[in-house]
Amino acid sequence: MTQTNPPPAFQTIPVRTEVHIQRFTLGQRWEHAILFLCTIVLLLTGLPQKYRDASWSQYILSTPERVELVRQIHHIAALVLTALVIYHLGRAILLLARRRLPGNMLISWQDIRDAWKMTKHLLFLSKEKPVYGKYNFEQKVTYWFIFFGVGIMVVTGFVLWFPEMWTRFLPGGIIPAALLAHSTEASVAAVFIVIWHLFHVLIERLNLSMFTGWLNAEDMRTHHLLEYQRLGGDNPDNSDTGDSQ
Amino acid sequence: MARFEFRRGWLTVSLACIFTILIAFGIATSARAQDQTQDTEAYCLGCHGNPDLSMELPSGETLSLYISPDTLSHSVHSPLGIECQACHTEITTYPHLELAAQNQRELSLAFYEACAKCHSDNYDKAQDSVHAQVAAAGNQAAPICTDCHGAHDVQPPDQPRTEISTTCGECHSAISEEYLTSIHGEALVQEDNPDVPVCTDCHGVHNIQDPRTSQFRIESPEMCAGCHADAELMAKYGLSADVYSLYNLSWHGVDVSVYKANWPTIWHESAVCTDCHGVHNMRATDDPASSVNPANLLSTCQKCHPGVGPNWTGAWTGHNQISLERTPFVYYTDAFYATFAPLVLWGSVIYVVLKILHMLIDRTRRSLR
Numbered sequence: 198m199t200q201t202n203p204p205p206a207f208q209t210i211p212v213r214t215e216v217h218i219q220r221f222t223l224g225q226r227w228e229h230a231i232l233f234l235c236t237i238v239l240l241l242t243g244l245p246q247k248y249r250d251a252s253w254s255q256y257i258l259s260t261p262e263r264v265e266l267v268r269q270i271h272h273i274a275a276l277v278l279t280a281l282v283i284y285h286l287g288r289a290i291l292l293l294a295r296r297r298l299p300g301n302m303l304i305s306w307q308d309i310r311d312a313w314k315m316t317k318h319l320l321f322l323s324k325e326k327p328v329y330g331k332y333n334f335e336q337k338v339t340y341w342f343i344f345f346g347v348g349i350m351v352v353t354g355f356v357l358w359f360p361e362m363w364t365r366f367l368p369g370g371i372i373p374a375a376l377l378a379h380s381t382e383a384s385v386a387a388v389f390i391v392i393w394h395l396f397h398v399l400i401e402r403l404n405l406s407m408f409t410g411w412l413n414a415e416d417m418r419t420h421h422l423l424e425y426q427r428l429g430g431d432n433p434d435n436s437d438t439g440d441s442q
Numbered sequence: 443m444a445r446f447e448f449r450r451g452w453l454t455v456s457l458a459c460i461f462t463i464l465i466a467f468g469i470a471t472s473a474r475a476q477d478q479t480q481d482t483e484a485y486c487l488g489c490h491g492n493p494d495l496s497m498e499l500p501s502g503e504t505l506s507l508y509i510s511p512d513t514l515s516h517s518v519h520s521p522l523g524i525e526c527q528a529c530h531t532e533i534t535t536y537p538h539l540e541l542a543a544q545n546q547r548e549l550s551l552a553f554y555e556a557c558a559k560c561h562s563d564n565y566d567k568a569q570d571s572v573h574a575q576v577a578a579a580g581n582q583a584a585p586i587c588t589d590c591h592g593a594h595d596v597q598p599p600d601q602p603r604t605e606i607s608t609t610c611g612e613c614h615s616a617i618s619e620e621y622l623t624s625i626h627g628e629a630l631v632q633e634d635n636p637d638v639p640v641c642t643d644c645h646g647v648h649n650i651q652d653p654r655t656s657q658f659r660i661e662s663p664e665m666c667a668g669c670h671a672d673a674e675l676m677a678k679y680g681l682s683a684d685v686y687s688l689y690n691l692s693w694h695g696v697d698v699s700v701y702k703a704n705w706p707t708i709w710h711e712s713a714v715c716t717d718c719h720g721v722h723n724m725r726a727t728d729d730p731a732s733s734v735n736p737a738n739l740l741s742t743c744q745k746c747h748p749g750v751g752p753n754w755t756g757a758w759t760g761h762n763q764i765s766l767e768r769t770p771f772v773y774y775t776d777a778f779y780a781t782f783a784p785l786v787l788w789g790s791v792i793y794v795v796l797k798i799l800h801m802l803i804d805r806t807r808r809s810l811r
Binding site: 249250255258259260261264316318319320321342360361364365366367368369370371372373374376377378381382385388389392393396401 | 696704710747753754772774783796799800
């Protein structure tokens with residue numbers, strides 16, 4: 198789109214207007230920022246506890262006091278994350294009660310069809326690419342994986358924090374199970390975020406709309422055509438909405 | 443007296459003869475062998491074979507000077523030709539030198555040093571022991587070689603093996619009695635079992651360390667593992683040899699291994715084997731008196747986790763592999779992640795790789811067009 202060559206003489210330079218469409222509200226961006234920070238802190242303080250034999254872990258956990266400190270930081274970050282979860286769920290329930298919860302993050306049959314279509318496209322079995330609404334199936338997978346992942350981490354985390362209290366009314370066997378789940382889920386989630394989420398928002402295309410709140414109309418049209426049309430954007434004539442810049 | 447002088451003269455003459463002959467033939471025998479082989483026993487027993495021979499020490503104690511020829515001849519040394527003067531090097535003549543010792547104990551403390559002449563390795567080891575530390579702190583009762591091994595009646599210390607626990611029990615009587623009620627002690631006494639540990643198997647022989655230090659505590663699971671992780675030995679008694687490796691995966695075990703690796707000198711309360719099984723009185727888990735018998739397990743846990751409810755014992759997976767029967771929650775969690783983790787991770791890796799390949803192929807095609 199950007200013109201790099203100098204324009205020929207006597208030709209008017211076309212005025213390029215860039216339209217930005219709001220994608221995330223300030224509240225959502227704050228939620229993401231807090232989730233992001235909490236995840237970093239929890240991983241930095243949790244993984245050394247899991248991989249205690251590793252030399253980098255012993256570098257961090259060099260004294261018993263350090264272990265205690267790292268655990269305290271882990272607990273504080275966990276409380277912040279728990280507050281975020283309560284806010285997120287509370288807000289969703291409130292919106293649901295007012296019948297104003299947007300359903301566009303819910304997984305539908307269309308997502309399964311999109312995923313199938315995309316897989317065929319990636320395998321060169323079909324030229325056709327799926328067109329998406331506000332959230333494509335990849336983004337929904339990210340959201341729901343993290344949704345349940347955080348849920349597992351919060352629940353098992355509190356079980357491990359207060360094991361003596363929980364076993365007053367729950368069977369003791371949940372303690373080692375919670376330890377296994379907390380530890381495994383953390384690694385799976387960390388690897389998943391790096392492979393899946395970071396690939397999609399940083400490598401495939403740089404998409405910082407979660408931080409800026411805005412997505413330009415061109416990206417919107419290319420990657421979220423149905424949402425673009427719903428918002429009243431122009432109707433492009435073809436389905437070739439590939440990666441062409 | 444005249445008889446003694448005569449015999450001494452005769453002895454001197456014969457020794458001189460032997461010595462001259464040895465020199466003449468240029469036979470170089472080792473110094474140690476010369477020291478040990480001294481035909482002094484019969485000579486000394488001439489007086490010391492008298493059961494009534496005794497003297498009074500400055501402390502007022504009566505010191506018997508009688509050495510039973512029978513005891514002496516059945517000790518390990520005498521039949522090997524290691525006789526009186528091998529140890530009593532300061533006694534070369536009669537009358538003997540005046541004793542400097544004020545009491546019997548001082549006498550023993552002065553004489554036992556002779557053991558180091560031949561047994562220097564074990565003597566040096568003993569100098570590193572907690573017993574030597576106690577002695578250095580001024581406790582004269584701290585054991586020296588002869589307290590455990592005997593002086594004139596030295597016998598192989600481990601024949602039979604019960605002899606070892608009996609010897610230690612002479613001072614450590616309460617612990618010895620406790621040990622004898624344990625599964626190890628019972629098997630030792632009742633069947634002279636060669637596999638069960640006696641005191642020295644866990645505490646060491648000569649360089650016995652203080653078992654109350656954090657270092658000893660933190661290393662103790664490894665010590666138990668010496669036998670309890672030995673599959674062949676455990677199979678003999680129908681015991682699991684995985685107890686140690688599974689302990690190492692448990693909350694306690696991970697904690698302990700970190701302290702062992704990084705801060706062995708810092709005291710840490712995380713449970714080691716003996717905290718639950720008992721120190722000297724460990725019993726089989728199906729013994730109703732065992733501290734880890736299901737009937738007693740909760741109160742054993744409550745030693746460190748006061749006030750926990752009856753469900754708490756279920757949190758301890760024991761030394762068991764993950765199984766549906768014993769640990770269903772862990773089993774299902776494990777089964778879930780065994781499927782979920784590879785599914786999600788491989789799924790996303792494959793998808794992302796496909797996307798990258800597609801992008802590269804697309805770009806190449808466009809540039810060739």
